[in-house]
Amino acid sequence: MRFIKFLICALLSAGCASCGTSVPSDASSEAVSHDTVADTSIISADAENSDLIKSVYDKFVFATDTEGDEINHPEKYFTAHALKKLQDAYDFDCDDGPCYAFYALRTEANDSKPGTDGASVIYSITPVGDGWYIVSYSDMGWHVKTRIRAENGKIDDYERL
Numbered sequence: 447m448r449f450i451k452f453l454i455c456a457l458l459s460a461g462c463a464s465c466g467t468s469v470p471s472d473a474s475s476e477a478v479s480h481d482t483v484a485d486t487s488i489i490s491a492d493a494e495n496s497d498l499i500k501s502v503y504d505k506f507v508f509a510t511d512t513e514g515d516e517i518n519h520p521e522k523y524f525t526a527h528a529l530k531k532l533q534d535a536y537d538f539d540c541d542d543g544p545c546y547a548f549y550a551l552r553t554e555a556n557d558s559k560p561g562t563d564g565a566s567v568i569y570s571i572t573p574v575g576d577g578w579y580i581v582s583y584s585d586m587g588w589h590v591k592t593r594i595r596a597e598n599g600k601i602d603d604y605e606r607l
Contacts, residue, residue, distance in 0.1 A: 495596040496571040498523065499581055502601055506548040508566040508585075520546060525602040551592055551604055553585040562587025577602070 502523050505516055516522065520529060535547035558564030568583040574593075581592045595603040 492573045494599065495573075495577075495579060498596055498599065498601065499571050499579060499594055500568060503551070503568055503581070503583070506546075507551045509548075523600055525597060525600045528601050528603060531603070550606070551594070552583075553588045553590045553606075555586060555588050557586065559587030580607070 506520065506523070509517075520532075524532070529544075529546065532546040532548065532550060533544050535550045536545045537547065538545070552566075562584075564586045566583070566585050568581060570580075570582045572580045572582070574580055577595050577597055579594050579596065581594055583590055583592075591607040593605045593607055594601055
Protein backbone atom coordinates (compact mmCIF):
# COMPACT_ATOMS: atom_id res chain seq x y z
CA MET A 447 0.00 0.00 0.00
CA ARG A 448 2.82 2.38 0.85
CA PHE A 449 4.43 1.53 -2.46
CA ILE A 450 1.27 2.54 -4.38
CA LYS A 451 1.03 5.82 -2.46
CA PHE A 452 4.70 6.49 -3.18
CA LEU A 453 4.23 5.72 -6.87
CA ILE A 454 1.18 8.02 -7.12
CA CYS A 455 3.04 10.85 -5.35
CA ALA A 456 6.04 10.40 -7.65
CA LEU A 457 3.86 10.51 -10.78
CA LEU A 458 1.96 13.57 -9.53
CA SER A 459 5.24 15.35 -8.71
CA ALA A 460 6.66 14.59 -12.14
CA GLY A 461 3.47 15.78 -13.82
CA CYS A 462 3.34 19.01 -11.80
CA ALA A 463 7.00 19.80 -12.43
CA SER A 464 6.53 19.90 -16.18
CA CYS A 465 3.33 21.97 -16.11
CA GLY A 466 3.60 25.50 -17.44
CA THR A 467 7.18 25.17 -18.62
CA SER A 468 6.57 24.66 -22.30
CA VAL A 469 7.25 27.58 -24.62
CA PRO A 470 6.00 27.76 -28.18
CA SER A 471 8.90 26.71 -30.39
CA ASP A 472 8.51 29.76 -32.69
CA ALA A 473 8.90 32.26 -29.84
CA SER A 474 12.07 30.72 -28.43
CA SER A 475 13.79 30.37 -31.80
CA GLU A 476 12.84 33.93 -32.76
CA ALA A 477 14.28 35.34 -29.54
CA VAL A 478 17.51 33.38 -29.94
CA SER A 479 18.02 34.35 -33.56
CA HIS A 480 17.32 38.03 -32.83
CA ASP A 481 19.81 38.15 -29.94
CA THR A 482 22.38 36.24 -31.96
CA VAL A 483 22.17 38.71 -34.84
CA ALA A 484 22.58 41.71 -32.52
CA ASP A 485 25.49 40.13 -30.63
CA THR A 486 27.18 39.08 -33.88
CA SER A 487 27.13 42.62 -35.29
CA ILE A 488 28.55 44.06 -32.06
CA ILE A 489 31.25 41.39 -31.91
CA SER A 490 32.05 41.95 -35.58
CA ALA A 491 32.40 45.73 -35.11
CA ASP A 492 34.57 45.22 -32.01
CA ALA A 493 36.79 42.76 -33.91
CA GLU A 494 37.16 45.18 -36.85
CA ASN A 495 37.97 48.09 -34.54
CA SER A 496 40.43 45.96 -32.57
CA ASP A 497 42.19 45.07 -35.82
CA LEU A 498 42.23 48.75 -36.78
CA ILE A 499 43.74 49.74 -33.42
CA LYS A 500 46.40 46.99 -33.68
CA SER A 501 47.31 48.17 -37.19
CA VAL A 502 47.58 51.79 -36.05
CA TYR A 503 49.89 50.83 -33.19
CA ASP A 504 52.04 48.65 -35.48
CA LYS A 505 52.29 51.16 -38.32
CA PHE A 506 52.27 54.55 -36.57
CA VAL A 507 52.61 54.40 -32.79
CA PHE A 508 55.24 51.69 -32.25
CA ALA A 509 56.33 51.84 -35.92
CA THR A 510 57.13 48.13 -35.97
CA ASP A 511 55.44 47.56 -39.34
CA THR A 512 56.37 50.60 -41.44
CA GLU A 513 56.77 48.84 -44.77
CA GLY A 514 55.12 50.40 -47.76
CA ASP A 515 53.69 53.85 -48.22
CA GLU A 516 50.95 53.57 -45.57
CA ILE A 517 52.90 55.72 -43.11
CA ASN A 518 52.46 58.58 -45.59
CA HIS A 519 48.68 58.10 -45.71
CA PRO A 520 47.36 58.29 -42.15
CA GLU A 521 43.96 59.39 -43.50
CA LYS A 522 43.32 55.69 -44.19
CA TYR A 523 43.37 55.07 -40.44
CA PHE A 524 42.39 58.38 -38.82
CA THR A 525 39.41 60.72 -39.23
CA ALA A 526 40.00 64.42 -39.94
CA HIS A 527 39.21 65.15 -36.27
CA ALA A 528 41.90 62.76 -34.99
CA LEU A 529 44.46 64.00 -37.52
CA LYS A 530 43.84 67.61 -36.46
CA LYS A 531 44.28 66.63 -32.80
CA LEU A 532 47.51 64.75 -33.61
CA GLN A 533 48.77 67.66 -35.67
CA ASP A 534 48.03 70.14 -32.87
CA ALA A 535 49.87 67.89 -30.40
CA TYR A 536 53.05 67.81 -32.52
CA ASP A 537 55.82 69.47 -30.45
CA PHE A 538 58.70 69.73 -32.92
CA ASP A 539 59.59 71.78 -35.98
CA CYS A 540 57.79 70.47 -39.01
CA ASP A 541 59.34 71.31 -42.37
CA ASP A 542 57.63 68.64 -44.45
CA GLY A 543 54.09 69.16 -43.12
CA PRO A 544 51.72 68.01 -42.04
CA CYS A 545 53.38 66.35 -39.05
CA TYR A 546 51.46 64.23 -36.55
CA ALA A 547 52.20 63.36 -32.93
CA PHE A 548 51.58 59.63 -33.12
CA TYR A 549 53.55 59.48 -29.88
CA ALA A 550 50.46 61.00 -28.18
CA LEU A 551 48.98 57.49 -28.34
CA ARG A 552 51.73 56.07 -26.12
CA THR A 553 53.47 56.85 -22.84
CA GLU A 554 55.49 60.02 -22.31
CA ALA A 555 58.55 57.96 -21.29
CA ASN A 556 61.61 58.43 -23.48
CA ASP A 557 63.57 55.40 -22.31
CA SER A 558 62.88 51.76 -21.66
CA LYS A 559 61.85 50.79 -18.16
CA PRO A 560 64.90 49.47 -16.30
CA GLY A 561 64.82 45.73 -15.69
CA THR A 562 62.58 45.00 -18.70
CA ASP A 563 63.29 43.92 -22.24
CA GLY A 564 61.93 47.27 -23.45
CA ALA A 565 59.32 45.66 -25.68
CA SER A 566 56.28 47.55 -26.94
CA VAL A 567 53.28 45.29 -27.27
CA ILE A 568 49.50 45.47 -26.90
CA TYR A 569 48.09 43.32 -24.09
CA SER A 570 44.38 43.91 -24.64
CA ILE A 571 41.79 46.04 -26.41
CA THR A 572 38.58 46.25 -24.40
CA PRO A 573 35.35 47.82 -25.72
CA VAL A 574 33.80 50.19 -23.16
CA GLY A 575 30.83 51.49 -25.18
CA ASP A 576 29.95 54.23 -27.66
CA GLY A 577 32.85 53.26 -29.93
CA TRP A 578 35.44 53.70 -27.15
CA TYR A 579 38.12 51.12 -26.37
CA ILE A 580 40.71 50.85 -23.62
CA VAL A 581 44.05 49.79 -25.07
CA SER A 582 46.32 48.23 -22.46
CA TYR A 583 49.91 47.88 -23.59
CA SER A 584 53.56 47.86 -22.70
CA ASP A 585 55.51 50.77 -24.14
CA MET A 586 59.22 50.02 -23.79
CA GLY A 587 58.37 48.07 -20.63
CA TRP A 588 56.07 50.73 -19.14
CA HIS A 589 52.49 49.52 -18.62
CA VAL A 590 50.08 52.09 -20.03
CA LYS A 591 46.41 52.50 -21.00
CA THR A 592 44.94 54.78 -23.65
CA ARG A 593 41.28 55.35 -24.53
CA ILE A 594 40.62 55.30 -28.26
CA ARG A 595 37.38 55.99 -30.11
CA ALA A 596 36.76 54.31 -33.45
CA GLU A 597 34.17 55.63 -35.88
CA ASN A 598 33.38 54.44 -39.40
CA GLY A 599 36.44 52.20 -39.51
CA LYS A 600 38.92 54.90 -38.42
CA ILE A 601 40.41 56.27 -35.21
CA ASP A 602 38.40 59.38 -34.31
CA ASP A 603 39.65 60.41 -30.86
CA TYR A 604 42.04 59.38 -28.09
CA GLU A 605 43.10 60.25 -24.58
CA ARG A 606 45.97 59.00 -22.51
CA LEU A 607 44.88 57.50 -19.18
